[in-house]
Amino acid sequence: MQTVSTIPLAVPNIGPEDIASVHTAMTDGWVSSVGPDVPAFEQAVAAASGTSSAVAVASGTAALMIALRALGIGRGDLVLCPTYTFVATANAIHSAGADPIFVDIDLATWAIDINHAEQMVSRLVAVxxxxxxxxxVVYPMGNPIDMTDVKVFAERHGIRIVADAAAAIGSTFDGRPVGGLADATTFSFNGNKTMTTGGGGAIVGDDGFIAAARSLASTGRLGVNYDHDRPAFNERMTNIEAALGRSQIARLDSFIAAKARIRARHDLFAHKHDLDVFPRHRLAERGDWFSGVVLRPETDIRDVVSVLNSRGIGVRLFWKPMHLQEAYAPLLSSLKQAGLSTDDLYPVADALWRRVLPLPCSTNITDRQIDEVHAVLAYALAKTEGANDILLTRLAAIA
Structure with missing residues (x-):
């Protein structure tokens, strides 16, 4: 076989304008959480999300945690969240002092199953x-979902809605920017996201909520003196990060267009090989942070990943559901002792998670690199699914 170049899963697209922006912030001395780039970046995030204001914070996890606290969620409270998500969603609930209650997902959307959420509420009350x-509510792969049923559910039970839109900056649903679909919406700007600040995150919502979130993220400080009106956190974004964010968000439209191009090519490969694609509601646009394929149930994803990795293609298993995580075994055990058994409650997530294979999708990946990924993936699928030697030899020559 030929040796292919290393193709990472998702790396930031850093250009000379990004370097210049950070250099200016550093040479001007604005390196900490105080500086002109922070409010300017917050304004840009608010504009991209369709809200009037935003708070830039240290991480997407911090954004979720502070959003919950700003909504009055804390010690002793329970918060529903999908079991199929990145661990930060559950960790943020824990950091806010609350306990996560894991809910299965809808196979059609990969988002939280509201019917199962209803069942979980009934089970909680019953014990x-x-x-x-x-x-x-987590927006899968940066694609927002129809929130109609979620809002009906929340209103019926008198609960607040937080959207974990970690990878959804700039996305829309039915033409509406994503920031106005929940009581609070949070973003992540980690290095593998569509745009990055290196680390960092942001919170958007209405002005009253944002004022509370800003105070909680900024040690509860009042004015320039050392007066503080509440126990709070120091989770502010630095000006250096915000300088990078300002430069990156100015190119957000081009990054989103690149993600759409990449998704289209991965979807074409999936259809050609009779594989499922990642879900996206027909009214969702400008998302697709990650795209890839859903392997057949009988395919061992570990074997496929091993072949791809051996050829320099940086893929890996994706999210392991929260109810399978050692970190949350004590919580599930305590719920069971209280009478709420979670055994066999997550059939969709259990069946799905070992089949999801995100493929390389950096916004600067070339069509030729995507072709290389697809060629090696075709070989890996044939090899792991027991294709005959003649076909394997032909695919190996292409790969």
Whole structure:
């Protein structure tokens, strides 16, 4: 076989304008959480999300945690969240002092299954546990979902809605920017996101909520003196990060267009090989942070990943559901002792998670590199699914 170049899963697209922006911030001395780039970046995030204001913070996890606290969620509260998500969603609930209640996902959307959420509320009440006070909805791969049923559910039970839109900056649903679809919406700007600040995150919502979130992220400080009106956190974004963010968000439209191009090519490969693609609602646009393929149930994803990795293609298993994580085994055990058994409650997530294979999708990946990925993937699928030697030899020559 030929040796292919190393193709990472998702790396930032850093250009000379980004370097110049950070250099200016550093040479001007604005390196900490105080500086002109922070409010300017916050304004840009608010504009991209269709809201009037935003708070830039240290990470997407911090954004979720502070959003919950700003909504009054804390110690002793329960928060519903999908079991199929990145661990930061559950960790943020824990950091806010609350406990996550994991809910299965809808196979058609990969988002939280509201029917199952309803069942979980009934089970909680039946064993004498309190109703959840909030629900976190994760937008899968940066694609927003239809929130109609979520809002009906939340209103019926009197709970708040937080959207974990970690990878959804700039996305829309039915023409509406994503920031106005929940009580609070949070973003991540980690290095593998569509745009990055290196680390960092942001929170958007209405002005009253944002004022509370800003205070909680900024040690509860009042004015320039050392007066503080509440116990709070130091989770502010630095000006250096915001300088990079300002430069990156100015190119957000081009990054989103690149993600759409990449998704289209990965979807074409999937259809050609009779594989499922990642879900996206027909009214969702400008998302597709990650795209890739859903392997057949009988395919061992570990074997496929091994072949791709051996050829320099940086793929890996994706999210492992929260109810399978060692970190949350004690919580599930305590719920079971209280009478809420979670055994066999997550059939969709259990069946899905070992089949999801995100493919390289950096916004600066070339069509030729995508072709290389597809060629090696075709060989890996044939090899792991027991293709005959003649076909394997032909595919190996292409790969």
């Amino acid at each position: 004498g546990l309190p109703k959840p006070r909030a629900i976190i």
